Amino acid sequence: MNRKKLVVVGGGAAGHKIAHDLSAIMEVTLIDPKTYWEVPMALPRLLVQPDELPARMTFKSFLPDARHVQGYATRIANNSVIVETSNGSETIPFDYAVISTGSRYIDPLIKAEKATELERIAEIEVAHQRLKAARRIVVIGGGPVGVEITAELRETFPKIPVTLVHAADRLLENAPDKFPEWAKKDLESKGVTIILKDLVVEPKLGEQPVDGKIKLKSGRVLDADTVVWAAGAKPLTDFVKTSWPELVEANGLIKTDSYLRLEQHPNIFVAGDVTNLPEGRLAITASFHVVSIVENLKALASKSFAKDTKLKPYAPKVPGKGLGKLMILTLGRNDGLSSLPFGQLRFSFIARNMKSQNMFVGKYRKDLGLNPTKT
Numbered sequence: 001m002n003r004k005k006l007v008v009v010g011g012g013a014a015g016h017k018i019a020h021d022l023s024a025i026m027e028v029t030l031i032d033p034k035t036y037w038e039v040p041m042a043l044p045r046l047l048v049q050p051d052e053l054p055a056r057m058t059f060k061s062f063l064p065d066a067r068h069v070q071g072y073a074t075r076i077a078n079n080s081v082i083v084e085t086s087n088g089s090e091t092i093p094f095d096y097a098v099i100s101t102g103s104r105y106i107d108p109l110i111k112a113e114k115a116t117e118l119e120r121i122a123e124i125e126v127a128h129q130r131l132k133a134a135r136r137i138v139v140i141g142g143g144p145v146g147v148e149i150t151a152e153l154r155e156t157f158p159k160i161p162v163t164l165v166h167a168a169d170r171l172l173e174n175a176p177d178k179f180p181e182w183a184k185k186d187l188e189s190k191g192v193t194i195i196l197k198d199l200v201v202e203p204k205l206g207e208q209p210v211d212g213k214i215k216l217k218s219g220r221v222l223d224a225d226t227v228v229w230a231a232g233a234k235p236l237t238d239f240v241k242t243s244w245p246e247l248v249e250a251n252g253l254i255k256t257d258s259y260l261r262l263e264q265h266p267n268i269f270v271a272g273d274v275t276n277l278p279e280g281r282l283a284i285t286a287s288f289h290v291v292s293i294v295e296n297l298k299a300l301a302s303k304s305f306a307k308d309t310k311l312k313p314y315a316p317k318v319p320g321k322g323l324g325k326l327m328i329l330t331l332g333r334n335d336g337l338s339s340l341p342f343g344q345l346r347f348s349f350i351a352r353n354m355k356s357q358n359m360f361v362g363k364y365r366k367d368l369g370l371n372p373t374k375t
């Protein structure tokens with residue numbers, strides 16, 4: 001039997017694993033503008049110690065049987081995707097597709113966008129040197145990414161004052177309910193200044209200060225020569241909107257049915273940050289999508305007629321309920337907060353053993369059959 005063609009659009013936390021898990025039984029093409037996947041959780045550590053973790057894995061190292069097309073999907077139709085590459089445009093046909101194009105931050109430093117590993121290594125090294133030499137740092141955004149970066153900066157560069165500015169009235173407002181207070185107390189005990197309910201208006205989005213001053217909406221002026229923009233994740237779904245505007249919500253999220261498929265398109269699945277399900281936009285959530293989609297695509301791949309295949313529905317992991325409670329927040333190399341289905345824990349040894357020591361890099365490498373500690 002001919003192997004079914006699967007196109008995975010976006011090789012991030014969800015897409016790289018779907019491509020990996022199905023490449024033995026389907027003819028897999030992965031579309032991504034980069035040549036590698038970088039574990040996003042590693043970024044807070046990489047900023048303070050760029051070579052501590054082997055966080056980047058080239059697609060060819062773990063997808064020997066798949067085709068990687070380096071480029072951006074610009075349009076999708078029922079059975080093909082159009083990709084813009086450095087050689088022009090290519091139309092790639094499929095029986096099944098997965099849309100897993102994720103999200104991007106205001107500052108591309110926060111989630112890898114550089115095309116090659118070498119360019120990304122250089123980008124992080126420049127940021128690292130800037131942070132190391134800073135007189136005062138302002139971190140903008142008190143969600144999980146901003147809090148983790150702030151904690152790493154304090155731990156590694158204890159002499160550099162750090163201020164965390166957040167627009168909401170508490171840090172981590174979407175995290176498990178005890179995390180905001182625990183994280184605030186922890187960071188303050190480590191000497192971080194926290195400013196809530198305020199916004200940075202100067203420098204402009206994504207830019208660095210030119211005169212050592214940071215202006216806030218309230219009129220307050222902070223003295224700092226370096227900022228880290230850790231705010232503003234937006235879904236990357238323009239190519240879906242171009243094809244089917246009615247299937248993309250105003251916030252950019254894609255209308256997803258109860259089998260993790262694009263509404264009205266039973267051969268196109270949707271995974272990770274781009275789905276419009278009532279879930280946290282997290283890698284842990286993406287990993288649940290991967291399990292469900294891989295299982296259903298395995299069933300579909302083995303049948304000549306998709307109509308005969310019974311798919312398993314997906315139960316969203318609603319924050320605060322069951323598996324939706326899962327979250328580990330690091331507060332430096334040896335500290336952190338954990339939320340598990342049975343409760344929230346302040347004991348640092350759980351976060352340390354599960355995440356803080358290597359930011360999940362070892363686990364992700366192992367899952368792909370790669371050496372967990374070196375490239």
Ligand SMILES: Cc1cc2nc3c(=O)[nH]c(=O)nc-3n(C[C@H](O)[C@H](O)[C@H](O)COP(=O)(O)OP(=O)(O)OC[C@H]3O[C@@H](n4cnc5c(N)ncnc54)[C@H](O)[C@@H]3O)c2cc1C
Nearest residue numbers: 010012013014040072073101102103272273281282283284
């Ligand atoms: C610094 C940081 C720390 C984090 N820590 C945690 C954590 O501790 N725990 C947790 O659960 N979550 C964490 N997250 C969130 C987590 O990383 C995201 O939820 C996750 O990456 C989403 O996975 P995804 O596959 O949907 O998208 P992404 O991982 O964003 O991947 C999307 C991929 O699609 C590609 N792409 C984009 N547009 C196109 C296009 N048009 N054509 C082709 N390819 C395209 C991109 O190049 C990228 O490779 C963190 C995020 C960051 C930035």
